[in-house]
Amino acid sequence: MVEPAIALFGGAYENASQVLEELLRESGARYALLLDRKGFVLAHKEALWAPRPPALDSLATLIAGNAAATQALAKMLGESRFNELLHQGATHGLYAEEVGELALLVVIFDNSAPVGRVKLFGKRAVQALEVITRDSVVQPGTLGIDHEYRDGASALLDELFGN
Amino acid sequence: MSTINFAAREINFKIVYYGPGMSGKTTNLKWVFQQVPQNRKGEMVSLATEDERTLFFDFLPVDLGEVKGFKTRFHLYTVPGQVFYNASRKLILRGVDGLVFVADSAPNRLRANAESMRNLRENLAEYGIKAEDIPIVLQANKRDTPDALPVEMIQAVIDPEMRLPIFEAVATTGVGVFETLKAVSRQVLSRVAAAS
Numbered sequence: 001m002v003e004p005a006i007a008l009f010g011g012a013y014e015n016a017s018q019v020l021e022e023l024l025r026e027s028g029a030r031y032a033l034l035l036d037r038k039g040f041v042l043a044h045k046e047a048l049w050a051p052r053p054p055a056l057d058s059l060a061t062l063i064a065g066n067a068a069a070t071q072a073l074a075k076m077l078g079e080s081r082f083n084e085l086l087h088q089g090a091t092h093g094l095y096a097e098e099v100g101e102l103a104l105l106v107v108i109f110d111n112s113a114p115v116g117r118v119k120l121f122g123k124r125a126v127q128a129l130e131v132i133t134r135d136s137v138v139q140p141g142t143l144g145i146d147h148e149y150r151d152g153a154s155a156l157l158d159e160l161f162g163n
Numbered sequence: 164m165s166t167i168n169f170a171a172r173e174i175n176f177k178i179v180y181y182g183p184g185m186s187g188k189t190t191n192l193k194w195v196f197q198q199v200p201q202n203r204k205g206e207m208v209s210l211a212t213e214d215e216r217t218l219f220f221d222f223l224p225v226d227l228g229e230v231k232g233f234k235t236r237f238h239l240y241t242v243p244g245q246v247f248y249n250a251s252r253k254l255i256l257r258g259v260d261g262l263v264f265v266a267d268s269a270p271n272r273l274r275a276n277a278e279s280m281r282n283l284r285e286n287l288a289e290y291g292i293k294a295e296d297i298p299i300v301l302q303a304n305k306r307d308t309p310d311a312l313p314v315e316m317i318q319a320v321i322d323p324e325m326r327l328p329i330f331e332a333v334a335t336t337g338v339g340v341f342e343t344l345k346a347v348s349r350q351v352l353s354r355v356a357a358a359s
Binding site: 036037038039040055058061062065068069072146147148149152153154156157159160162 | 175177199203205206208210219220222224225227228230231233235238250251253254255257258341344345348349352353355356
């Protein structure tokens with residue numbers, strides 16, 4: 001495919017996780033996620049006191065779709081981009097911010113965390129994550145998925161969907 | 164482009180169901196959702212209008228299992244088929260690894276099939292992707308329609324060079340649904356393996 005991907009592993013993953021953890025501690029938010037623009041979760045952290053989060057796959061997909069729609073709207077209005085997304089309900093809020101061209105930071109918080117603080121520390125986290133993700137971009141064909149993997153996955157397709 | 168999460172040891176692929184409005188894209192996903200065991204699927208998310216037309220997309224994550232230590236997942240999406248939802252349709256194609264084109268076998272939908280395929284080519288081009296460069300599997304759905312067109316006639320308008328594999332289906336009863344999904348998944352896996 002034409003689009004490059006972000007592959008976080010080793011030190012880069014550790015660093016990204018640390019940034020997310022720091023963000024949770026400083027902002028008082030519940031969950032922090034780093035997603036790619038296609039809606040896949042690259043890294044996530046939960047505050048120890050927070051209840052179990054909703055399904056991360058669904059969350060990531062909806063936020064990536066929402067962010068993509070927001071960028072399309074920005075372009076229609078002649079803006080190069082809208083930088084952030086903020087949704088606030090009676091008790092919960094969601095803040096999403098672009099991390100370079102390929103990723104998104106998502107922070108989910110409740111009304112014990114002031115939105116100003118979430119945004120302030122969110123923007124600070126974005127700066128750090130931008131460097132980490134920029135260094136973790138891999139071009140297609142370098143991901144190391146080989147024929148052995150293909151054959152194994154193919155056998156599982158038969159197992160799940162029948163012969 | 165597939166996404167590898169080395170930390171979580173996950174490999175994710177994105178498969179998009181494309182095709183004209185009412186051709187059965189969501190029905191395909193619903194069948195998969197009904198049949199796949201609970202521990203091998205996530206929540207199905209549907210962003211639909213009140214009359215159950217897809218407004219933005221449907222989404223269903225399916226866990227294939229573990230291969231060489233990597234959890235392998237397919238994320239299945241549908242696009243809204245109605246012509247006027249093109250802006251949303253285009254967004255869903257971002258990062259797609261493989262496509263299922265669901266065609267309607269009814270005679271009065273032949274033109275809609277052709278237009279949807281043309282629209283797919285145009286939207287892929289906006290991401291710099293040629294239709295020839297990405298795994299695409301065709302599905303002639305609604306084969307139980309009394310006056311269903313011959314499969315060859317449907318393929319002639321959406322794939323005149325007869326290059327793509329085509330599967331007959333009745334998605335409401337599951338006929339052909341898994342065969343189609345397996346075929347596109349295999350193509351995606353082969354393509355990624357060949358690139359390495």
